Amino acid sequence: MQSGMEVADVFRNGADRFLSRYGHCHSREQHKVIRAITRCRTAELGGQTQFCHDCGHQRIQYHSCRNRQCPKCQAMARYLARYTHRVAISDRRILELRDGRVRFQYRDYADGQKSKSMMISTCEFIRRFLMHTLPSRFVRIRYSGFLANRFRKQRLDECRSLLGVLPAVPASVDDPQTSIADDDQLEAASKCPKCGSRHILTTELPSPHVLRPPHFLAARRKIPTSGRSPPS
Numbered sequence: 001m002q003s004g005m006e007v008a009d010v011f012r013n014g015a016d017r018f019l020s021r022y023g024h025c026h027s028r029e030q031h032k033v034i035r036a037i038t039r040c041r042t043a044e045l046g047g048q049t050q051f052c053h054d055c056g057h058q059r060i061q062y063h064s065c066r067n068r069q070c071p072k073c074q075a076m077a078r079y080l081a082r083y084t085h086r087v088a089i090s091d092r093r094i095l096e097l098r099d100g101r102v103r104f105q106y107r108d109y110a111d112g113q114k115s116k117s118m119m120i121s122t123c124e125f126i127r128r129f130l131m132h133t134l135p136s137r138f139v140r141i142r143y144s145g146f147l148a149n150r151f152r153k154q155r156l157d158e159c160r161s162l163l164g165v166l167p168a169v170p171a172s173v174d175d176p177q178t179s180i181a182d183d184d185q186l187e188a189a190s191k192c193p194k195c196g197s198r199h200i201l202t203t204e205l206p207s208p209h210v211l212r213p214p215h216f217l218a219a220r221r222k223i224p225t226s227g228r229s230p231p232s
């Protein structure tokens with residue numbers, strides 16, 4: 001039975017302890033994984049409010065982190081991605097989270113593949129999870145032929161031209177390997193979940209990080225911070 005707890009909850013619980021204990025000996029990529037998982041689908045990443053004109057239903061949808069190690073984002077991938085971009089542990093295997101400890105389900109291959117559970121500290125859970133993090137340039141799939149990295153775009157454009165199809169719309173994501181869109185989810189996002197209407201008003205909710213004063217930009221452009229009033 002699912003607990004309703006997610007890997008993200010375990011990360012939020014143990015991230016501070018983990019970083020103070022092991023933060024110095026982990027890679028930049030692993031730090032990015034912690035940051036992505038703890039912020040995925042929260043107000044930290046911004047999102048959208050949707051208001052249905054027909055029934056008045058309102059909902060908030062926050063953006064996902066699109067990190068390839070994030071279980072929540074991986075749940076959106078299909079087919080091959082289920083195996084090739086597999087994460088260390090999925091949300092449904094989290095059984096319990098209390099007092100800084102997490103109990104999760106695993107399969108014991110040394111004991112006839114029996115399903116068992118184990119309880120460890122959230123700090124240790126994060127340490128083990130991050131052991132599965134791939135270096136930034138490392139990929140589990142190596143493409144060949146017209147999909148080989150070199151000249152891929154040029155060859156795909158030629159293929160599209162020969163086939164007479166429209167150019168693909170570029171995906172605005174950080175990691176193209178996690179951009180496999182789930183058509184059903186996109187369809188669901190465009191409809192009211194209560195009455196099914198498509199008469200929806202969507203308003204963007206910017207990330208709070210976007211709203212912060214761009215100090216680094218001010219420094220780079222040498223914008224005076226005192227002695228003169230800011231431009232109106």
Ligand SMILES: [Zn+2]
Pocket residue numbers: 052053054055056057192193194195196197
């Ligand atoms: Zn509605």
Ligand SMILES: [Zn+2]
Pocket residue numbers: 036037040041064065066067070071072073
């Ligand atoms: Zn995510």
